[in-house]
Amino acid sequence: MLDFMEIIKGRRGIRRYQDREIPEEDLNQVLEAIRWSPSWANTQCWEVIVIKDSAIKQKLQETLSTGNPSTKAIGEAPVVITLCGKLQSAGYKRGQTTTKFGDWLMFDLGIATQSLCLAAHNLNLGTVIVGLFDQDKAKDILKGPEGYEVVALVPLGYPAQEVSAPPRREIAEFVHYDTF
Numbered sequence: 001m002l003d004f005m006e007i008i009k010g011r012r013g014i015r016r017y018q019d020r021e022i023p024e025e026d027l028n029q030v031l032e033a034i035r036w037s038p039s040w041a042n043t044q045c046w047e048v049i050v051i052k053d054s055a056i057k058q059k060l061q062e063t064l065s066t067g068n069p070s071t072k073a074i075g076e077a078p079v080v081i082t083l084c085g086k087l088q089s090a091g092y093k094r095g096q097t098t099t100k101f102g103d104w105l106m107f108d109l110g111i112a113t114q115s116l117c118l119a120a121h122n123l124n125l126g127t128v129i130v131g132l133f134d135q136d137k138a139k140d141i142l143k144g145p146e147g148y149e150v151v152a153l154v155p156l157g158y159p160a161q162e163v164s165a166p167p168r169r170e171i172a173e174f175v176h177y178d179t180f
């Protein structure tokens with residue numbers, strides 16, 4: 001178990017993976033972290049596909065845009081977790097949007113994805129969030145139903161690389177007090 005701030009600061013996008021299976025209880029813990037994520041009015045609009053099948057991973061790899069540095073990771077990681085979302089659920093009440101932002105699906109899936117990545121890091125497992133791919137093609141491959149979208153792919157496995165942290169803006173550069 002790592003210290004909480006160590007977990008937050010030490011998680012990195014991992015793009016190379018060892019050829020090593022993940023214990024089932026660790027996979028369950030990562031899924032449990034998604035389960036307990038907050039969501040709009042507790043709508044829990046996420047659906048999660050756990051992919052272990054090499055042929056499916058291979059097909060998914062082909063949906064990544066040319067030059068995406070995570071292409072190899074999709075085939076290499078023992079598991080790829082796919083975050084899908086139900087449309088018109090988060091941010092909606094009786095079929096109507098409740099805010100100027102419309103569907104809050106991306107927001108809720110973002111939180112769930114961060115829970116996943118932090119829980120994985122706490123178990124010494126690596127992840128990388130992949131958003132730059134053809135979501136429609138991925139939905140076809142994964143047989144996603146009407147009313148749902150595939151949003152992000154997250155390879156999960158034991159890291160085969162050490163990555164240094166990309167720089168962050170200083171707190172003083174983005175925090176405002178009292179007014180913007």
Ligand SMILES: Cc1cc2nc3c(=O)[nH]c(=O)nc-3n(C[C@H](O)[C@H](O)[C@H](O)COP(=O)(O)O)c2cc1C
Nearest residue numbers: 011012013068069070128129130131132133165166
């Ligand atoms: C919404 C989102 C989409 C991302 N999509 C990709 C991607 O398609 N390919 C990739 O290699 N990294 C992707 N990343 C990872 C970021 O590049 C990475 O998180 C960022 O550079 C900071 O590095 P760190 O995660 O190691 O702190 C994505 C991250 C987020 C949050």
